[in-house]
Amino acid sequence: MVSKTVVPKEAIVGIVKGFYEPHKHHLVSIHGVDIGGSIEVQWVFCEYEDENIKAFASEFAYDDTIPSFRDILPSSWIHEAELKDMFGVDVEGAKFGLFLEEDGVKAPLRRNGV
Amino acid sequence: MRMRPLFWRHLTLACHVRRSKMISAILNTLTNLFSKPATRNYPFEKEPKDDNYRGLIVFDEPKCIWCLQCEKVCPPGAILFTQNIENGAYTYNYNPYLCIYCAECVRACPDKASALSQCDGLIPPAGKNQNVNDYWFKIEEEAIASKEEYKKMKALKKSQGGDDAKTETA
């Protein structure tokens, strides 16, 4: 069963922290979609022992700072680094340079360029 | 000579059962020492290919109905058609070095034509003195340009032909 919930960006931290249980869920992916003028960031979770995919989505502007979940999900640093590289947005604590070079193309997945 | 490795193999198996690992390891070594190598003696022995190996695409020109579906579906763009400006006839160009042998073009060709098929042939690697890339880049430009020129010429002819008809009836 797949379900996607759109939440306002101020409430996303509280909602995800309230939802995630380490023994029941695992993090599948953190990714972004350019919806024309802003970025929709999706956090996708799934259960270990059942097929229930739950996605939370929030809309962020290009110059917003996206919150990080490194304290409850230690493995989210790699997803957030990719998000920062691909879209050129600021994510708390993420460093640039996982995939892209300093003097190369910037924010390739943004629709209209940087 | 062919019975010998089998004898050693049976002895190795017996030693496994008796858990004498050292002796079975030594027998394993001796077996491998006296048996044929696992690799093929290339280039004297050719690699055997399966009958259904996916190879080059073969074009049967008399059957083609020039629908250009194969050009549209090819993922790397290995089939291109250039158009003659005078009579609008198409020419088929195929780049076997860009082709991924997926046979999408064979499936896209309509049933009433069936001009494309796949054989199991291969091409040798291109040497340094074959200008594969330059030749194909020219065809890529020509494919787009020739189709556009022909379209423009047709549109021009149509509008000119329309004007002539108007002046005649007037």
Add this chain to the structure above:
Amino acid sequence: MSKTINIPLGSQHIALLEPVHFTFECENEHIIAASADVGYVHRGVELACASKFRFKQVGFVVSRVCGLCAIIHATCYTLAVEKLMGIETTKRAQWLRLLANELDRIHSHLLCLAHTAENAGFEALFMQTMKDRELVMEAQEALCGNRVQFDFVTIGGVARDVDSRMIAILREKLTKLEQKIENIKSMFLTNQSLSLKYKGIGKLDFNKAEEFCAIGPIGRASGIKHDVRAVSDYLPYSDVGYRLITETDGDIHARNMVRLRELDNSLLMIRNVLDGLPEGDIAVKVSGMPEGEAYMRVEAPRGECFYYVKGVKSQTLDRVKIKTPTFACIPAMIDVFVGSDYADAPAILASFDPCMSCTAK
């Protein structure tokens, strides 16, 4: 404060098959901190799929993200698009897709076991496993026409059909392979020098594995009961005898045992598929364009592979997101390195089965 030195396990290394760079901060050969650089082969596949190719061609592009799990990517993308467009394939096509997926799993696990044995110094076992892997490659060549890039799965079904000649070849090769896998398994279980190198090394215990969301054989070796094939019916796994395999120790030996037991299970499933293949067509006609969002998960040999596809009713898709299993296991791998010896680093790396072209797409 004792002195520490930084030792690189660089992208050129005798024990590495993959382009990855690690920097270990070591104190007397104990690793106390590690960092990784994984983006050597970034090719921009996600951007190419959303701009340069049409949705029917993206299946071929996405296969070329990885050479070992090529058909898994194609299957996952095709299932996501079929979900979007509401297409239902025939039963025969589903069983053939399962056959190709399981053959892929066998050849990938054999490669990982061979590489792990090589890194432990046992080159003879590495060569023997690779020789036995040739049987699977020949079986795949008979089925799909090529050894590595299959191009077998298309939207609506599969590309080629099996006939009785191919089935006979497959049965013959798999019977030979079963005996060889028994030999390899007994080597991994009873050889004393390998157990010195594997038992107790590179441990990832259950709580750490849950914290880092470890998936695939790595998570299953630590005791997490997670497999997409057990909970999801994207392919008819429950009809062919699939079993969930876990171990509890979490060290390199446990990961090898999970892979070896999965090999046995895959062989059983392939035999059941060949016995009970249903009749029918191999593909249905496809018309229309995808619109909307779809999420799809598939079990690759290394773990869970996830695709997010968004279409806007045109020939080109709007967004394709690929999450590969190695990408999700890199944080767990770096955590396992901390606390180990530097000399065990190649064996740990090989047991995690990294696929860098999947990670840096």
